[in-house]
Amino acid sequence: MKAPKFSYTRATSLDHALELLDKHGEDGRILAGGQSLMPTLNMRLSQPEMLIDINGLDELKGISLDGDTVCIGALTRHVEVMNSDIVAEHLPLIAEAMPHVAHVAIRNRGTIGGSVALADPAAEMPACILALGATLVVQGTGGKREIPAEEFFHGLYETARAENELLVEIRIPSQKADKVSVFLELARRHGDFAIAGIAAYGSVSGNTVNDMRLVYFASEDKPTIGTNAIAALNGKTWSDETREAVSAALESDLEPMMNLHGSAAMKLHLQKVLTGRAMDTAVARAGGAA
Amino acid sequence: MSEEMVTVNMTVNGENVTKTIPVRMHLVDFVRTELGFTGSHLGCEHGVCGACSVRVDGDVVRGCLILAAQAEGAEVVTIEGLTDTGEISDLQDKFVERNALQCGFCTPGMLMTAAELLAQKSDMSREDIREFMSGNYCRCTGYHAIVDAIESVNNTRLKG
Numbered sequence: 240m241k242a243p244k245f246s247y248t249r250a251t252s253l254d255h256a257l258e259l260l261d262k263h264g265e266d267g268r269i270l271a272g273g274q275s276l277m278p279t280l281n282m283r284l285s286q287p288e289m290l291i292d293i294n295g296l297d298e299l300k301g302i303s304l305d306g307d308t309v310c311i312g313a314l315t316r317h318v319e320v321m322n323s324d325i326v327a328e329h330l331p332l333i334a335e336a337m338p339h340v341a342h343v344a345i346r347n348r349g350t351i352g353g354s355v356a357l358a359d360p361a362a363e364m365p366a367c368i369l370a371l372g373a374t375l376v377v378q379g380t381g382g383k384r385e386i387p388a389e390e391f392f393h394g395l396y397e398t399a400r401a402e403n404e405l406l407v408e409i410r411i412p413s414q415k416a417d418k419v420s421v422f423l424e425l426a427r428r429h430g431d432f433a434i435a436g437i438a439a440y441g442s443v444s445g446n447t448v449n450d451m452r453l454v455y456f457a458s459e460d461k462p463t464i465g466t467n468a469i470a471a472l473n474g475k476t477w478s479d480e481t482r483e484a485v486s487a488a489l490e491s492d493l494e495p496m497m498n499l500h501g502s503a504a505m506k507l508h509l510q511k512v513l514t515g516r517a518m519d520t521a522v523a524r525a526g527g528a529a
Numbered sequence: 530m531s532e533e534m535v536t537v538n539m540t541v542n543g544e545n546v547t548k549t550i551p552v553r554m555h556l557v558d559f560v561r562t563e564l565g566f567t568g569s570h571l572g573c574e575h576g577v578c579g580a581c582s583v584r585v586d587g588d589v590v591r592g593c594l595i596l597a598a599q600a601e602g603a604e605v606v607t608i609e610g611l612t613d614t615g616e617i618s619d620l621q622d623k624f625v626e627r628n629a630l631q632c633g634f635c636t637p638g639m640l641m642t643a644a645e646l647l648a649q650k651s652d653m654s655r656e657d658i659r660e661f662m663s664g665n666y667c668r669c670t671g672y673h674a675i676v677d678a679i680e681s682v683n684n685t686r687l688k689g
Contacts, residue, residue: 240574241553241558242553242555243553244530244531244532244533244551244553245530245533245552245553246533246552247533247535247552247553247596247598249598249601270596270599273594273595273596273599274576274591274594277555277575277576277593277594277595277596278575278576278594280553281555281574281575281593282575288530290552290596292596292598292599294599318588338660341664342579342663342664342665343589343642343645343661343664344579344582344588344589344590344591344642344664345576345590345591345594345664347588347589347590348588348590348591348594348595428663429659429660429663430660430663430664
């Protein structure tokens with residue numbers, strides 16, 4: 240289908256974009272990479288009055304290192320994150336996840352900020368930044384504020400960002416050399432929306448797991464920390480017994496949404512399978528016997 | 530709501546064009562209906578099928594997921610322009626030789642994406658090629674021959 244009628248303005252500066260957002264409120268929509276917004280327009284699932292195109296705002300692009308923190312501008316495209324030496328060295332979890340983010344042509348256009356701000360439950364980046372304890376920087380006409388990833392994702396496409404705020408930067412602590420990370424997802428076709436997925440980050444020392452954070456996505460309405468699974472895992476030796484205990488605990492963490500990709504029971508099963516594979520991989524990467 | 534119009538200026542297949550169009554028109558409708566470059570095909574129109582793939586400022590993108598207004602000042606190349614430059618003439622010959630197209634609807638998009646793969650000049654397994662091409666659907670399901678053609682050209686170019 241064709242998109243409904245709307246007005247379109249190219250923001251010429253960050254201040255200009257924020258003024259437009261302030262003015263149009265819920266009738267305005269930020270157009271970043273457009274790889275999620277454009278389909279909803281073409282299918283007439285959304286009908287904003289004003290599209291505010293921020294693609295010209297170079298100040299929102301780029302990846303840099305600030306001490307132990309990797310700073311990624313919200314308008315940085317997936318392909319740049321994927322090819323970044325800084326990301327490869329300091330954020331191996333995100334480097335591992337990037338090939339799963341859609342397809343080549345979409346990664347060339349889509350942005351990390353768009354993915355995080357939209358908060359699609361099947362998206363990879365929200366889960367990764369939650370696993371790594373990132374901070375989101377949002378800005379309105381009144382100034383900036385920082386929101387921890389743990390407090391950012393509220394539900395299906397719902398975040399702590401106010402309507403008149405723009406996500407401008409994602410600040411992610413560099414992964415520690417003595418920790419390991421694993422990213423896994425299951426999708427029908429490579430690059431399609433995930434059916435189940437996990438981002439794991441923590442320590443494994445001689446098969447004993449510590450400070451492991453497990454974040455699940457695609458099955459829930461938002462990226463979800465597996466609190467009970469983590470409690471059953473940390474401090475334990477990774478064994479068949481631990482695997483079963485973690486699987487059982489995961490049942491009280493997740494309430495999978497059923498959809499075209501499968502039932503709630505199937506998704507819960509897949510998340511359990513991925514948890515086992517993720518920990519097998521984590522142990523192997525840490526140099527232990529998987 | 531009235532139809533909002535915008536005047537855009539960009540380079541398409543090497544030629545400078547200026548047109549006044551509705552702001553809601555996406556890039557593929559623009560090149561097809563305003564400029565007559567009908568080689569870019571419109572399949573799903575929501576970013577799944579890849580038949581509308583075009584090159585914008587050197588990168589392959591979904592033509593249905595970018596507004597023509599967003600291509601202001603950009604360098605746009607469609608399959609017509611890519612063909613004219615001869616950049617992928619070896620790949621096009623190989624598509625014919627290997628029977629890598631049946632109905633041909635997906636072919637322009639396949640070629641646009643494969644052009645980016647070949648431009649990377651990297652050694653790729655069939656699995657890597659499949660992964661790279663995974664965003665382009667062939668509803669005739671002729672994937673095997675498509676991968677054959679791309680693999681063959683990539684290997685030949687790397688040797689040469």
